[in-house]
Amino acid sequence: MKTRHLHDPWVSFAPAHPRRLRPWLNERGSLTARLISHSKQFCVEVIEQRLKPVQHDEARLVKLNARRKGLVREVVLRCNGVPAVFGHTVVCPQHLRRTWRFLARLGNRSLGSVLFANPLVVRQPLHFQRIDRRHPLYRRMATLFPDLPPTLWARRSVFLLKHSPMLVTEVFLPAVLDLPRNELDSTQTTPG
Ligand SMILES: C=C(O[C@@H]1C=C(C(=O)O)C=C[C@H]1O)C(=O)O
Numbered sequence: 095m096k097t098r099h100l101h102d103p104w105v106s107f108a109p110a111h112p113r114r115l116r117p118w119l120n121e122r123g124s125l126t127a128r129l130i131s132h133s134k135q136f137c138v139e140v141i142e143q144r145l146k147p148v149q150h151d152e153a154r155l156v157k158l159n160a161r162r163k164g165l166v167r168e169v170v171l172r173c174n175g176v177p178a179v180f181g182h183t184v185v186c187p188q189h190l191r192r193t194w195r196f197l198a199r200l201g202n203r204s205l206g207s208v209l210f211a212n213p214l215v216v217r218q219p220l221h222f223q224r225i226d227r228r229h230p231l232y233r234r235m236a237t238l239f240p241d242l243p244p245t246l247w248a249r250r251s252v253f254l255l256k257h258s259p260m261l262v263t264e265v266f267l268p269a270v271l272d273l274p275r276n277e278l279d280s281t282q283t284t285p286g
Pocket residue numbers: 123124125126127138167168169171179181182183203204205206207209262263264
């Protein structure tokens with residue numbers, strides 16, 4: 095069922111267009127795995143991982159008092175050396191001591207390689223938003239990438255482990271559309 099909340103710009107359905115982006119937006123498995131399967135070379139570039147203020151809607155999703163700082167991990171997922179996805183992950187610091195303690199040692203390994211390997215991790219539904227310079231994540235990306243298009247598609251979801259939430263937001267850069275299709279795409283193309 096499609097839901098659009100009056101004051102929440104994140105929607106529960108992926109857009110129909112751009113058509114070539116849909117398989118990426120709708121990917122329910124690891125985005126890392128999909129990027130790897132579509133590129134010759136893949137790497138995670140960690141931009142920063144530290145305590146910093148987070149947006150109120152993010153704080154609410156990770157059960158963080160909005161006046162406190164969250165642990166924020168920002169990465170660029172590069173395919174064949176080209177930035178393809180900007181990853182922005184938020185957790186409440188108190189959950190770093192136990193549930194999400196692996197984050198301290200993750201480094202430039204993909205978060206997805208750990209999350210999707212743990213059967214106890216539950217992913218809540220994805221939500222989507224087309225962001226522009228009015229959104230703080232877009233403005234953050236503008237400091238990292240020259241010549242951004244005026245709008246970018248983003249998706250986010252909460253990963254739960256022992257009732258501790260981790261909010262993962264992924265913003266898709268134009269280079270994703272240039273990645274070659276592969277044999278999986280023909281079986282997984284979203285109809286319509
Ligand atoms: C959740 C995943 O992990 C990816 C890797 C990230 C990281 O290393 O910080 C962040 C966002 C994700 O795109 C995934 O691969 O699906």
